[in-house]
Amino acid sequence: MKRIVALSLLLLLALLLAACGAPAADSGAAADSGESASSAAPDAGEVASRQLRVSFSWPTFIDPAVGSDFSSGSALVNLYDTLVFPNPDGTISPWLAESWETSDDGLTWTFHLRQDVQFHDGSNLTASDVAYSFNRLQTIGEGYGYMFSGVDGANAVDDYTVEFTLAEPSGLFLPSLVRLYILNEDLVRANTAAEGSYGDNGDFGKDWLLTNDAGSGPYKVANFQLEEFLLMEKFDGWWGDFVENAPDQVRFIATTEAATVRTLMSNGELEISDQWQSINALENLGELEGVEIAALPSFTEFYFMLNTRLAPLDDVHCRRAMAYAFDYDTAVSLEWPGTQQSQGPVPRALGGHNPDVMTFSMDLDKAAEELAQCQYADELDQYPVEIHWISEVPDEEKFALLFQANMAEIGIPVEVVSTPWLSVVENTSAQETSPHIVTIYVSADLPEAGPILKQRYHSDTAATWSQNEWLLDEELDAAIDDSLTTIDQAERFAKYAEIQDQIAEEAPSLFIYDQVQKHAYQDYVDWPAVSGDASPLNGYFLYAANIGVHQ
Amino acid sequence: MNLLIFIGKRIFHAIFVILGLAIVIFAVARIMPGDPVRLAVGSRAPQWVVDNMREQMHLNDPIPVQFGYWLRDAAQGDFGISLVTRRNVAEDVREFFPATLELALFALTISLTGALLLGTIAARHKDKWIDNIIRIFSYLGIVTPSFVFAIIFILIFAFALDWLPAIGRLSNGVEPPPRVTGFYTIDSLLIGDLATFWDAIRHLILPALALAMASMAQEARITRSSMADNLTKDYIASARALGVSEGLIMRRFLLKPSLIPTVSIVGMDFAAGLGNAFLVELIFNWPGLSRYGMNAMLSKDLNAISAVILSFGIVFVLVNLLVDILVARLDPRISLSAGGGS
Numbered sequence: 001m002k003r004i005v006a007l008s009l010l011l012l013l014a015l016l017l018a019a020c021g022a023p024a025a026d027s028g029a030a031a032d033s034g035e036s037a038s039s040a041a042p043d044a045g046e047v048a049s050r051q052l053r054v055s056f057s058w059p060t061f062i063d064p065a066v067g068s069d070f071s072s073g074s075a076l077v078n079l080y081d082t083l084v085f086p087n088p089d090g091t092i093s094p095w096l097a098e099s100w101e102t103s104d105d106g107l108t109w110t111f112h113l114r115q116d117v118q119f120h121d122g123s124n125l126t127a128s129d130v131a132y133s134f135n136r137l138q139t140i141g142e143g144y145g146y147m148f149s150g151v152d153g154a155n156a157v158d159d160y161t162v163e164f165t166l167a168e169p170s171g172l173f174l175p176s177l178v179r180l181y182i183l184n185e186d187l188v189r190a191n192t193a194a195e196g197s198y199g200d201n202g203d204f205g206k207d208w209l210l211t212n213d214a215g216s217g218p219y220k221v222a223n224f225q226l227e228e229f230l231l232m233e234k235f236d237g238w239w240g241d242f243v244e245n246a247p248d249q250v251r252f253i254a255t256t257e258a259a260t261v262r263t264l265m266s267n268g269e270l271e272i273s274d275q276w277q278s279i280n281a282l283e284n285l286g287e288l289e290g291v292e293i294a295a296l297p298s299f300t301e302f303y304f305m306l307n308t309r310l311a312p313l314d315d316v317h318c319r320r321a322m323a324y325a326f327d328y329d330t331a332v333s334l335e336w337p338g339t340q341q342s343q344g345p346v347p348r349a350l351g352g353h354n355p356d357v358m359t360f361s362m363d364l365d366k367a368a369e370e371l372a373q374c375q376y377a378d379e380l381d382q383y384p385v386e387i388h389w390i391s392e393v394p395d396e397e398k399f400a401l402l403f404q405a406n407m408a409e410i411g412i413p414v415e416v417v418s419t420p421w422l423s424v425v426e427n428t429s430a431q432e433t434s435p436h437i438v439t440i441y442v443s444a445d446l447p448e449a450g451p452i453l454k455q456r457y458h459s460d461t462a463a464t465w466s467q468n469e470w471l472l473d474e475e476l477d478a479a480i481d482d483s484l485t486t487i488d489q490a491e492r493f494a495k496y497a498e499i500q501d502q503i504a505e506e507a508p509s510l511f512i513y514d515q516v517q518k519h520a521y522q523d524y525v526d527w528p529a530v531s532g533d534a535s536p537l538n539g540y541f542l543y544a545a546n547i548g549v550h551q
Numbered sequence: 552m553n554l555l556i557f558i559g560k561r562i563f564h565a566i567f568v569i570l571g572l573a574i575v576i577f578a579v580a581r582i583m584p585g586d587p588v589r590l591a592v593g594s595r596a597p598q599w600v601v602d603n604m605r606e607q608m609h610l611n612d613p614i615p616v617q618f619g620y621w622l623r624d625a626a627q628g629d630f631g632i633s634l635v636t637r638r639n640v641a642e643d644v645r646e647f648f649p650a651t652l653e654l655a656l657f658a659l660t661i662s663l664t665g666a667l668l669l670g671t672i673a674a675r676h677k678d679k680w681i682d683n684i685i686r687i688f689s690y691l692g693i694v695t696p697s698f699v700f701a702i703i704f705i706l707i708f709a710f711a712l713d714w715l716p717a718i719g720r721l722s723n724g725v726e727p728p729p730r731v732t733g734f735y736t737i738d739s740l741l742i743g744d745l746a747t748f749w750d751a752i753r754h755l756i757l758p759a760l761a762l763a764m765a766s767m768a769q770e771a772r773i774t775r776s777s778m779a780d781n782l783t784k785d786y787i788a789s790a791r792a793l794g795v796s797e798g799l800i801m802r803r804f805l806l807k808p809s810l811i812p813t814v815s816i817v818g819m820d821f822a823a824g825l826g827n828a829f830l831v832e833l834i835f836n837w838p839g840l841s842r843y844g845m846n847a848m849l850s851k852d853l854n855a856i857s858a859v860i861l862s863f864g865i866v867f868v869l870v871n872l873l874v875d876i877l878v879a880r881l882d883p884r885i886s887l888s889a890g891g892g893s
Contacts, residue, residue, distance in 0.1 A: 051723075058846065059635055066637060068593060141600035142592050149597060197607060210638060225727075226636065227647065227838035228719055255836040257716060259702040263710040263717045393850075414850060420581065425590065445595075455595070464595075 024252040026070065035476035052247035052525070054542060055165065055261050055274040058227055058254040064133070064181035068445070070275065072143075073539030076430060078232055078250060080181030080215035081112055083130070084174065086535035090351030095181060096125065096216075106169030106487050113160040118237045119184040120213065120220040120497035121468050127156035132185040134164070136204055144179035144445065169485050171492040175446050184214040185551040204261045218242065218545035219250055238545070245526070245548040249306050258284075264519060265291055271549065273395075273520040274525070274541070278498045279336060285520035291307040292523050294337040294530045295516040296541060297349040299444035299452070302342070304387070304403065307434050312376035312383040312412075321374060321518055324361040324367035325410045326403060332513050334398055342511035344500045347455060349514065349536050352449035352496035358504040359511075380412055387437040388419040388427075396439050399512065403437075406510070428465045433522035438468045441515060447537050449496040457503060469508040476502065517541070524550045556871065557879075565868040566745040569861065577858045580853045589646050591634035603835060608632070608853075612722070621857065631854035635846055640858045648862060649733025651832070651839035653760065655824050657736075657755045662763035662770060663817060669767070670774025675801065677779050685771065685870025688775035691760060701761035705834060708757055708836035716754050725750050751810070758835040760768055761810035770813050777809040811881050818874030822867040 004488050054074075061067030062075050085095040092098075097111040134154035137145050151173065152165040166173060188205040191212070196203025205214070209223045218240060219232035230252040234242070255261065258275045258281040264270035266288050273285065287295045288312040304326075312318040330342045340348070344357035371377055387403055389396035397418065404414040417435070419427070424440070427433045444452040455461050459472045476499070483495035506509075517536075521527055526548030529541040530536040608631060610621045624631060624662045630640035635664075649745070673685040709717035720735055721727060728747055733773055735751035781787065782805065782821060790800050794811035832842035844859035 061637070063637075101777055141597050144593045145600075146597055165784065206637065211635070225838060226643075227843060228836060251723070253718065253836060254838075255833070257834045259705050259710075260717055260836060263705050266710055267717070269717075280793075350848055422590070425586075429586075429589075461595075 007029055022182075037331060047500060049248035050245065050551060051249045051251060051545055052547060052549055053232055053251045053253060053264075053270050054272045055255050055264070055270060056252045057256050057274060057276060060230055060252060060254070061210070061220065062142070062213055062224070062230070063206060065137045065204070066144060066181060066209075068143040068179075068538075070538060074308070075232070075252060075539075076181055076545050077217070077539040078542070079185070079200070079213040079217045081117065081125075081217050082182065083113075083177045084505065086175070086178045086537045086540060088533055090533050090535075092178065096130075099172075099175075102487070107166045107295065109164045109166070109173065111162050111164075113162065113348070114239065115160055117216050117239045119187065119216045120186065120235055121187055122237065123184060123186060125182060125216050126159045127162040129182055129185045130154060130162045130180075131156045132235065134180060134187075136183065136188075137180065138200075139198055139201070140206070140303045140419055144176075146350055146444065147176040147179055151508045168489055171486045171489065172446060172448075175448060179445070179516050182216065183209075183502040184216070184510075187214040193502045198492055218246075220377045227254055232544075239511035240313070240545060242545045243526075243548050245547045247544055247547065249543045261285070261520075262288070265329040265522070271522050271525050275517045275519055276522065279518075279519065282336070282518055282520060288520075290518050293528075293551050294519045294521055294527065295336055296519070296529050297532075297536050298515050298517040299347050299447070299536055299538075300515040300517075301345075301347045301452075302399075302512040302515055303345075303437070303456075304399075304443050304512060305438045305440060306508055306510070306519055307468050307470060308506075309431055309432070309434050309470045310436055310506050312380065313436055315374045315376060316393065316506060317370045317372075317374040318376060318412075319512065320360075321367045321371035321410060322407060322412065323507045324363045324511055325368060326360070326405050326510055327362045327406050328360070328512065329362065329403060330441070331399055334402075335513060336516055336518050338516050341412075341514050342514050344511055345502045345509065346449040346452060346496070347444065347514045348498055350444055350449050350452065351447050352493040354449075357497070360507070362406075364409065367469040371410055371412075384415055385413055385436045386415045386417050387439065387530070388424065389439045390416045390424060390436045391420045400439060403510075410422040422426075425465045428468050429463050431463075431470050434468050434470060438465075440461070440465065440468075442466050443538065447535060450480070450492065450495070453496065453503075454480050455507070467487060471508055507543075526550060553875065556873060557870060557876070561872050561875070565872070568868060569864055572864045573622070573857070573861060574618070576857050578614070580851070580856045581617075583636055583851050583881050587824055587853050590851055597872070599821060620688050630858040633847070633855040634852040635843075635855060636849050640718075640854045643855065644840060645733070646863055647838060647840040647843045651825055651828055651841050652732040652866075654737065654755065654758055654828060654832070654837060654839060655821060657759035658762035658766075658824060659817070661709055662767035662820065663765040663813075666770030666774055666813065668719045669771035670778060671801070672804070673771065674782065674809075677775075677782075682775075685775070689768040690770045692764045693772075695764070696830075697761050697765055697827060698834060700764045701747050701758065701831045701834040704757045704761050708803060718756075720754050720837065721747065721750050722754075737889070749874035757835055758831050761834075762824055766817070766824060769820065770816055773816055774809060774813045778805055781805055781809050781813050805847040814877050814881065815874055822863070822870045825863050825866060832879050 030133060035378060051116055056071040060071040062072065062079060064076055064080055067073065069550050081096050083095060083097040084092040086092055096113055096117060098114055100109060102109050103483050113127060119125055131154040139146055150167050150170050152167050154162060154164045157163050160308040191208035192201065192205045193203040193207055197433055198204045213221045218235055218238045220235045223231040223418065226337065235247050242509045258274045258277060261270065261273050265273065265285055277285065285291055304318055306313045308314055311504040312437040332339050332341050343359050346353045363449055376383055387400045389400040398417045404416050407414045423501060424438060427435060428438065442452065442456060455466050457467060457476060459477050461467060462470055462472060479499050483492055483499060486495060534541050534543060534546065572833065582593045588601050588610065592600050609617050628641050632638065633643055635642055671684050673682045676682050705717050708715045713885060716722060725747055727735060728742055728744055731738050731741055736748055739747035739751060785803060787800060790804055828841040829845040831837070832839040840859055844856065847855035847859060871880065
């Protein structure tokens with residue numbers, strides 16, 4: 001018995017020592033020379049090729065009719081092509097569509113497609129694929145499907161001409177097309193399960209598209225291990241141009257754990273970190289040799305959403321008093337360098353942002369003046385204000401505490417409440433349960449101001465977590481609707497500017513700061529996002545065909 | 552025969568335990584705040600998408616009716632669709648459970664081997680310096696959460712020394728072996744692919760060690776106490792008086808009876824480890840069921856929550872059954888037919 005135990009222990013020890021001593025197949029050097037690595041990896045050349053590895057939060061949906069979050073958006077832009085392509089300045093360029101025209105009434109849009117585009121299986125991309133992709137997205141309705149609710153349908157006029165019919169004119173239709181990813185109709189149909197929720201279309205290929213792609217984009221799926229990683233490889237038949245040293249492989253690694261990310265970064269096994277690293281973790285990453293920190297503009301703004309139906313916040317003077325009493329400079333200083341105080345309800349990176357909008361800054365005299373006009377001025381202690389921050393985002397607490405301290409200076413009692421995200425979603429779904437104030441980050445899905453104005457302040461989108469203000473203002477609704485149906489961009493942007501002025505005057509929210517998207521990255525990565533040459537639209541910072549990896 | 556009757560009785564009891572567990576988790580999952588479908592499809596999805604999905608999942612029916620549907624489908628191995636992965640939950644469990652089981656079994660091997668070794672040494676050198684060192688190690692192991700060990704190990708062995716891989720089940724470029732058991736170590740051995748087997752072992756070491764530390768420490772303490780206690784028994788004194796060597800006393804008369812409390816706790820530790828593995832899985836990017844379950848809870852993924860807890864519950868019941876059988880085999884005073892093991 002003793003001998004067996006001793007032998008087992010020796011064996012275990014030998015295993016551990018040998019395992020620790022063996023070269024790591026993960027590291028590039030080992031892949032080139034290590035016996036273990038080369039024998040373990042039948043295609044070790046794959047490891048040695050130019051790689052872009054990025055950490056991400058799970059899950060990632062690569063079905064264009066399902067995914068819309070950060071990791072899904074970043075995968076989709078690489079796997080699929082769209083009719084138009086977003087530019088860094090918020091405009092769009094022709095992409096699969098070489099040209100287009102619209103009817104006089106703005107209801108019919110006709111697009112002329114490139115004729116040299118191949119899907120990943122080598123088949124040709126035609127107008128029928130575009131119509132199929134649109135109808136599939138609209139029928140399923142998930143992901144970015146909501147952007148096309150005002151479109152009646154799409155038809156293939158001929159092999160390379162596709163026509164969209166709108167229910168009413170829309171200034172957002174053209175920019176929305178950056179979210180219409182074109183699928184290979186034949187391939188999806190061949191992989192569609194007969195049983196499903198979509199009648200004759202069965203499951204519409206949803207099950208298959210969870211782990212496979214049917215796109216024509218610069219990268220194609222090579223291996224998708226759910227919860228672990230998504231590996232994409234360069235599509236040599238892509239019609240577009242890769243930058244020099246574009247990665248041969250792109251790997252999204254499903255982890256955001258600080259210690260793990262730091263280890264991978266230090267070992268040269270990660271090129272770009274996720275955007276969810278804390279400030280402390282980023283500072284540590286920045287100390288690693290060869291690692292830089294990028295602070296990228298984003299379409300995300302941090303708001304304190306004030307419930308305008310709940311006393312004392314139902315009085316505009318009380319709201320303005322709060323807006324004047326808050327210390328924005330301190331709040332901004334708590335964030336990453338480069339962060340700026342927001343100017344009104346629209347992040348400044350969005351097209352149609354109004355740079356001249358009224359912006360509150362800390363002024364206790366003005367706060368006192370406004371407070372004096374508030375109907376609750378003499379009985380503020382009767383109306384304690386609750387500010388709810390999201391428990392899962394610990395960094396938010398310091399902003400809530402700062403608010404509490406600032407409001408104490410003008411005599412408004414504030415209680416700071418930590419609330420789990422699921423409860424926030426539940427509470428903001430009804431006017432009666434919406435708290436006084438919620439602190440939330442909201443992002444825009446399109447590169448201009450209209451959609452976020454609608455999402456934040458229109459009555460149609462009340463009862464969702466993205467607004468706690470409950471303005472329910474018909475005039476404002478009409479103005480937002482009018483702006484969204486204006487096709488001329490300059491005219492539309494002018495209308496957005498007026499709406500921003502109107503909202504800022506009412507102070508239904510405190511506009512804290514425009515978030516910068518923070519990533520650690522290796523200095524051998526030539527990343528257009530850092531130089532401002534990539535659209536901040538969700539996913540396009542990681543458009544790998546434009547990223548050089550000089551390993 | 553006694554053994555078969557015992558197993559039959561325990562399985563019969565287990566059915567009621569698991570049914571009770573199913574009712575509790577079904578109810579708890581549904582009283583959590585938030586509409587799961589709205590959470591899954593996002594705030595901007597049209598209401599009709601939410602309504603359709605709620606209809607498909609029977610969420611508009613009264614809860615007892617929902618439970619009836621769920622029980623009927625679950626009995627056929629169909630746990631519905633996951634709102635997080637959008638796949639059949641049974642498919643997810645089949646994919647992710649082997650990863651967690653492989654990790655937990657590897658951790659069990661490490662913890663049991665380490666515990667027996669440390670426990671025996673400590674008992675043999677009771678109250679000497681080596682016993683004290685093992686005691687301090689054990690206390691540290693018990694009070695330190697496994698995720699702290701995970702972070703420490705990753706920083707030492709992957710970050711500073713770069714000896715072992717930090718994430719995943721296999722290295723870049725190494726293809727998983729054809730799936731038979733879902734255990735990469737076993738599946739790679741089945742096809743004779745030693746390189747992949749070795750790679751899988753290298754990836755298992757750090758997470759398994761992190762997971763094993765607490766149970767190893769606890770089991771070492773229990774083994775040591777049990778052995779030290781048995782050392783004072785009359786039969787040991789008799790053996791010594793008869794001139795039996797210390798080594799023989801240790802392995803022939805002491806180890807087996809002293810193993811009983813250790814084996815009892817190992818079963819509980821193993822089952823608890825399955826559930827507690829989520830942070831370790833998260834840190835090592837290990838695609839296991841524990842991490843999947845945590846994601847499901849954060850996203851109020853009703854079907855996935857029920858399936859994961861039920862899967863762990865079944866393993867818990869089975870492991871306890873196995874432990875009872877083992878303990879009865881180790882201790883002849885315990886009769887299996889007398890109703891229930893220890």
